[in-house]
Amino acid sequence: MSEVSYVRTEILPERDPPVIATGLIGWMRENLFSGWFNSALTILSLTFVVMLLDGILPWIFSPTWHATSLGECREILRGMGREGHYPGACWGVIRDRWVQLLFGFYPSELYWRPIMAFLLLGVALAPVLFSDRVPRKLLWFSAVYPFLFPWLLWGGSIWVPLSALAGFVIGWFVFRAADARAGGLAGIVAGVLAALVWWLLLSGYVVQGLDAILPIGIEAVQSRNFGGFMLSVTIGVVAIACSLPIGIVLALGRQSDLLIVKALCVGFIEFIRGVPLITLLFVASTLLNIFMPPGTNFDIILRVIIMATLFASAYMAEVVRGGLAALPQGQYEGADSLGLDYWQAQRLVIMPQALKISIPGIVSTFIGLFKDTTLVSIIGLLDPLGLSNAIRADSDWNGIVWELYGFIALLFFVVCFAMSRYSMYLERKLNTGHR
Amino acid sequence: MKKTVFLGALTVAGLAAGAAAAGTLDDVKARGKLNCGVTTGLVGFAAPDANGEWHGFDVAVCRAVAAAVLGDPTAVEFVPTTGKTRFTALGSGEVDMLARNTTWTLSRDVDLKFTFVGINYYDGQGFMVPKALGVSSAKELNGATVCIQTGTTTELNLADFFRKNNISYEPVPIETNAEGQQQYLAGACDTYTTDISGLAATRATFENPADHVVLPEVVSKEPLGPLVRHGDDEWADVTRWTLNALIAAEEMGITSANVKEMASAPGSNPEINRILGTEGNLGEMLGLSADWAVNAISAGGNYGEIFARNIGENTPIGLARGLNAQWTDGGLLYSPPFR
Numbered sequence: 054m055s056e057v058s059y060v061r062t063e064i065l066p067e068r069d070p071p072v073i074a075t076g077l078i079g080w081m082r083e084n085l086f087s088g089w090f091n092s093a094l095t096i097l098s099l100t101f102v103v104m105l106l107d108g109i110l111p112w113i114f115s116p117t118w119h120a121t122s123l124g125e126c127r128e129i130l131r132g133m134g135r136e137g138h139y140p141g142a143c144w145g146v147i148r149d150r151w152v153q154l155l156f157g158f159y160p161s162e163l164y165w166r167p168i169m170a171f172l173l174l175g176v177a178l179a180p181v182l183f184s185d186r187v188p189r190k191l192l193w194f195s196a197v198y199p200f201l202f203p204w205l206l207w208g209g210s211i212w213v214p215l216s217a218l219a220g221f222v223i224g225w226f227v228f229r230a231a232d233a234r235a236g237g238l239a240g241i242v243a244g245v246l247a248a249l250v251w252w253l254l255l256s257g258y259v260v261q262g263l264d265a266i267l268p269i270g271i272e273a274v275q276s277r278n279f280g281g282f283m284l285s286v287t288i289g290v291v292a293i294a295c296s297l298p299i300g301i302v303l304a305l306g307r308q309s310d311l312l313i314v315k316a317l318c319v320g321f322i323e324f325i326r327g328v329p330l331i332t333l334l335f336v337a338s339t340l341l342n343i344f345m346p347p348g349t350n351f352d353i354i355l356r357v358i359i360m361a362t363l364f365a366s367a368y369m370a371e372v373v374r375g376g377l378a379a380l381p382q383g384q385y386e387g388a389d390s391l392g393l394d395y396w397q398a399q400r401l402v403i404m405p406q407a408l409k410i411s412i413p414g415i416v417s418t419f420i421g422l423f424k425d426t427t428l429v430s431i432i433g434l435l436d437p438l439g440l441s442n443a444i445r446a447d448s449d450w451n452g453i454v455w456e457l458y459g460f461i462a463l464l465f466f467v468v469c470f471a472m473s474r475y476s477m478y479l480e481r482k483l484n485t486g487h488r
Numbered sequence: 489m490k491k492t493v494f495l496g497a498l499t500v501a502g503l504a505a506g507a508a509a510a511g512t513l514d515d516v517k518a519r520g521k522l523n524c525g526v527t528t529g530l531v532g533f534a535a536p537d538a539n540g541e542w543h544g545f546d547v548a549v550c551r552a553v554a555a556a557v558l559g560d561p562t563a564v565e566f567v568p569t570t571g572k573t574r575f576t577a578l579g580s581g582e583v584d585m586l587a588r589n590t591t592w593t594l595s596r597d598v599d600l601k602f603t604f605v606g607i608n609y610y611d612g613q614g615f616m617v618p619k620a621l622g623v624s625s626a627k628e629l630n631g632a633t634v635c636i637q638t639g640t641t642t643e644l645n646l647a648d649f650f651r652k653n654n655i656s657y658e659p660v661p662i663e664t665n666a667e668g669q670q671q672y673l674a675g676a677c678d679t680y681t682t683d684i685s686g687l688a689a690t691r692a693t694f695e696n697p698a699d700h701v702v703l704p705e706v707v708s709k710e711p712l713g714p715l716v717r718h719g720d721d722e723w724a725d726v727t728r729w730t731l732n733a734l735i736a737a738e739e740m741g742i743t744s745a746n747v748k749e750m751a752s753a754p755g756s757n758p759e760i761n762r763i764l765g766t767e768g769n770l771g772e773m774l775g776l777s778a779d780w781a782v783n784a785i786s787a788g789g790n791y792g793e794i795f796a797r798n799i800g801e802n803t804p805i806g807l808a809r810g811l812n813a814q815w816t817d818g819g820l821l822y823s824p825p826f827r
Contacts, residue, residue, distance in 0.1 A: 446529030452693030
């Protein structure tokens with residue numbers, strides 16, 4: 054036997070992996086240069102990215118923040134020796150007009166009101182969006198918020214939102230009373246009727262009377278002064294908030310066995326989906342004007358919000374229907390076998406699952422709707438795109454295109470990207486592991 | 489659901505307003521505000537500044553009418569309208585008048601039932617080309633690519649002009665003036681055609697305006713003027729004579745600087761006295777106060793001052809008076825007598 058053993062008897066000390074397999078180099082070898090073809094593609098893409106940045110970055114980094122006109126921007130750039138067709142961005146226009154792009158013609162001393170409205174929107178949404186981290190008591194605030202929001206934006210007498218709220222309370226009590234005496238459906242009909250009578254006939258006089266006795270209110274702001282990103286967000290938020298419940302009801306109606314309900318829902322959905330949004334906006338802005346008696350002043354923003362809501366609801370209904378169709382029949386039968394009635398089954402078994410399936414579709418409808426709000430510039434409302442045209446009409450800034458569109462794109466990107474990220478968070482949170 | 493309340497309240501308010509719709513003049517006086525339709529933005533003619541105040545040549549007409557009727561040039565609600573919404577806005581009563589670079593044509597006057605109260609700017613369609621193209625007349629544009637706004641009278645005028653001269657062109661359709669500028673500068677078309685005032689404003693924004701020329705041919709008549717609804721002649725008279733007062737004021741040398749002084753006591757010129765209300769009762773005939781024209785002229789000056797401040801030769805747009813000079817200077821501006 055020799056002293057040297059054939060087999061190693063002790064374990065070798067651990068060593069770091071070779072330098073070409075770890076860290077940056079290893080990552081690059083694995084992901085960027087894992088073969089001649091991929092290496093070539095990597096180099097091509099990098100060249101492309103560098104060329105793109107080389108073209109854009111000098112344009113973006115242009116010291117024109119304090120310029121007061123396009124001519125002055127050009128002076129500054131010429132002073133730096135930059136000439137040509139696009140020597141550099143003229144950021145002075147953003148410094149001069151960013152407030153206008155955000156708030157439109159809203160009176161500047163009242164800017165706190167839209168700011169407050171949108172901050173409170175965050176508070177009101179928190180218990181809905183992040184139900185596991187925020188106390189549920191806040192839901193009360195969320196319920197009141199739909200009345201607070203228009204009052205903050207439009208202002209006026211406090212009795213208007215309060216009387217709108219009173220309509221729901223009256224409807225609820227009438228429903229309870231009729232429900233106890235004549236049963237479910239009669240209760241619903243009586244409640245809705247009572248609320249409608251209050252809103253359409255009585256509330257106007259009550260508001261007038263209360264105003265005469267106790268005039269509490271904040272300065273009213275005309276819809277005409279709404280504009281900029283605030284207008285987009287207002288239209289978007291209201292339409293998004295209203296379209297989801299309406300869409301769910303429409304989707305359920307479409308699957309209903311009741312002939313008339315089904316026919317109405319199918320007719321509504323197919324009609325609205327069959328026409329472009331811009332057509333509906335033109336109906337809102339011009340056709341309604343012709344049909345209504347002369348001198349009628351039906352708020353243009355309200356008309357646009359209604360049209361956008363109807364449009365989004367029809368799409369939402371189909372998205373939710375997709376979720377409903379994806380549920381196995383056993384879920385419906387299971388709910389029935391537990392003795393749940395229709396609304397209980399929907400609330401406790403069907404909808405939680407169907408909506409979870411539909412989240413990506415719902416959120417992309419929201420994002421699409423929010424971006425569609427820019428179409429209102431075509432009917433003369435000054436949303437950011439409409440304002441960009443108005444700003445160019447100032448002879449100081451005439452000829453500026455990319456800076457304005459870039460800024461507007463950034464605003465929209467931030468909001469849409471946030472929505473998209475939230476939907477992914479929600480999907481992860483609700484993933485109860487069927488896969 | 490608060491919408492329903494809104495809707496109900498607005499309907500009630502609307503019906504009340506509808507019942508009270510006696511005449512636009514009375515409505516405006518009762519409201520204390522003039523609703524004036526303007527463009528959503530056109531260089532020199534109407535544009536909001538950073539504070540949301542509207543300025544421009546058309547805006548000045550609105551302000552003059554507001555001053556004449558209400559005594560306050562700031563008592564105007566400007567309603568931005570697009571080319572597509574302007575006529576319904578006026579027809580439905582959303583605005584009291586349109587001062588929105590609108591061409592006076594027969595069909596708009598007769599078929600759409602509007603009344604053009606006058607002409608505040610004589611425009612015409614022209615062509616802009618790069619100097620490097622070496623073209624000196626629009627008739628040499630055979631085979632050229634032309635940037636043209638779709639759905640406008642300029643499109644039809646262009647077709648007429650080329651057909652009449654038996655030459656061909658290739659249209660490059662664009663939607664807005666900003667797009668036209670970009671396309672033209674990028675070389676997507678040889679020539680850009682629109683109203684000459686628009687061409688001048690566009691050219692003024694170029695890096696090197698001297699590299700581009702506006703060709704001498706004017707291929708169409710574009711008389712731009714304020715308009716009101718058909719059938720309310722009292723209101724049409726008020727707007728018509730406010731515009732005439734601005735024009736006559738320039739002819740007679742009444743300016744925003746001296747109008748107060750001239751109106752303080754009757755002068756030697758009886759027509760000036762009649763305009764300024766120191767003699768006769770022209771204001772009363774219109775249903776306005778005696779100093780209506782004084783207010784209108786103080787609002788932004790006479791026609792010449794308004795022109796010079798917004799689109800004249802000392803502004804970046806730099807338009808010469810041309811056809812828009814007084815008739816005494818060889819232009820077309822001619823106000824009927826104040827008598």
